[in-house]
Amino acid sequence: xxxxxxxxxxxxxxxxxxxxxxxxxxxxxxxxxQEVEPRRxxxxxxxxxxxxxxxxxAFLERAFGFQVIPASRLEGADGVVHHxxxxxxxxxxxxxxxxxxGAISPMSGGIESQYISVAVGDVESHYQRALAAGARIARxxxxxxxxxxxxxxxxxxxxxxxxxxxxxxxxx
Amino acid sequence: xxxxxxxxxxxxxLGEPEAFGLIYDRHAPSLLRFLGRRVGAKVAEGLVGExxxxxxxxxKAFDPSRDNALPWLYGIGSNLLLxxxxxxxxxxxxxxxxxxxxxxxxxxxxxxxxxARLLFPRVxxxxxxxxxxxxxxxxxxxxxxxxxxxxxxxxxxxxxxxRSRLNRARARLRELLESKGKGRERSR
Numbered sequence: 001x002x003x004x005x006x007x008x009x010x011x012x013x014x015x016x017x018x019x020x021x022x023x024x025x026x027x028x029x030x031x032x033x034q035e036v037e038p039r040r041x042x043x044x045x046x047x048x049x050x051x052x053x054x055x056x057x058a059f060l061e062r063a064f065g066f067q068v069i070p071a072s073r074l075e076g077a078d079g080v081v082h083h084x085x086x087x088x089x090x091x092x093x094x095x096x097x098x099x100x101x102g103a104i105s106p107m108s109g110g111i112e113s114q115y116i117s118v119a120v121g122d123v124e125s126h127y128q129r130a131l132a133a134g135a136r137i138a139r140x141x142x143x144x145x146x147x148x149x150x151x152x153x154x155x156x157x158x159x160x161x162x163x164x165x166x167x168x169x170x171x172x
Numbered sequence: 173x174x175x176x177x178x179x180x181x182x183x184x185x186l187g188e189p190e191a192f193g194l195i196y197d198r199h200a201p202s203l204l205r206f207l208g209r210r211v212g213a214k215v216a217e218g219l220v221g222e223x224x225x226x227x228x229x230x231x232k233a234f235d236p237s238r239d240n241a242l243p244w245l246y247g248i249g250s251n252l253l254l255x256x257x258x259x260x261x262x263x264x265x266x267x268x269x270x271x272x273x274x275x276x277x278x279x280x281x282x283x284x285x286x287x288a289r290l291l292f293p294r295v296x297x298x299x300x301x302x303x304x305x306x307x308x309x310x311x312x313x314x315x316x317x318x319x320x321x322x323x324x325x326x327x328x329x330x331x332x333x334x335r336s337r338l339n340r341a342r343a344r345l346r347e348l349l350e351s352k353g354k355g356r357e358r359s360r
Contacts, residue, residue, distance in 0.1 A: 010292065025200070032189045035229075
């Protein structure tokens with residue numbers, strides 16, 4: 001008898017309970033949901049008001065490397081974007097038309113009432129990218145206390161963004 | 173309209189993760205039987221869960237030019253089995269006893285029956301003694317009846333390598349069976 005045929009003689013039929021199949025499916029779907037949910041919905045999503053949402057989205061992608069979540073885009077019948085979510089790392093923010101929820105763009109209001117801090121891996125290369133995209137720099141990159149390295153930039157409507165790298169070893 | 177291929181379903185699951193459940197529905201029965209054959213139903217159930225979680229996490233790396241995901245899933249299963257070598261060896265020896273008993277009933281005759289009692293444990297030992305990569309190729313081919321092409325996809329090897337690995341496994345089995353046989357004759 002040939003070796004492979006002999007090996008075949010040791011093959012067993014393997015039965016399983018149908019319930020095992022269902023348990024496996026349930027466990028898989030639970031794992032998939034767990035994997036997916038946190039990325040889709042952070043607990044807190046800041047919403048920023050702009051006069052021109054479309055231009056803001058383009059700038060945020062080009063200058064800061066943010067990504068628009070395609071399914072989140074809300075457009076009017078005229079094709080004008082009213083609102084979209086953008087993500088960066090595991091953070092998400094909303095970019096929307098000013099006035100829609102009472103909030104006003106710094107460009108209209110003449111005042112910045114907050115700034116947003118974003119953790120990045122490499123402050124210098126992020127700074128160069130923003131600079132090349134024409135971002136107005138509010139503070140040049142420099143070291144801060146407690147191992148932080150950061151710079152600050154304005155987007156076209158005057159929202160202030162701080163990009164910071166925190167060296168972990170120096171955190172007590 | 174024909175059902176979407178595995179590649180299409182996996183592609184869809186990149187944006188719509190729950191779609192991956194269909195891959196489970198299609199292939200979990202085959203994989204439960206495959207793993208059950210190797211390590212028993214109880215361990216197989218745990219392994220099949222692990223297998224599909226790994227497959228889901230790696231779904232981006234699935235080669236979309238392959239319509240059928242089954243060989244790819246077999247490959248993940250083969251890797252998981254490496255951690256269960258001891259249980260597998262026990263099961264293989266038990267299978268040898270069963271095969272020997274079956275053969276005895278079949279033939280009912282003296283000389284042949286004695287042969288089977290000696291032969292099958294030797295086959296089990298010989299399979300057991302194969303290097304991991306050869307044993308895996310052999311069992312996917314002989315037990316799961318995968319084509320050379322599918323074995324190649326499962327083990328992420330060129331088809332020529334699968335062919336030479338199976339040839340080596342055949343030669344080694346023949347050698348191990350013969351040398352043990354001779355050894356016994358000489359000691360008599």
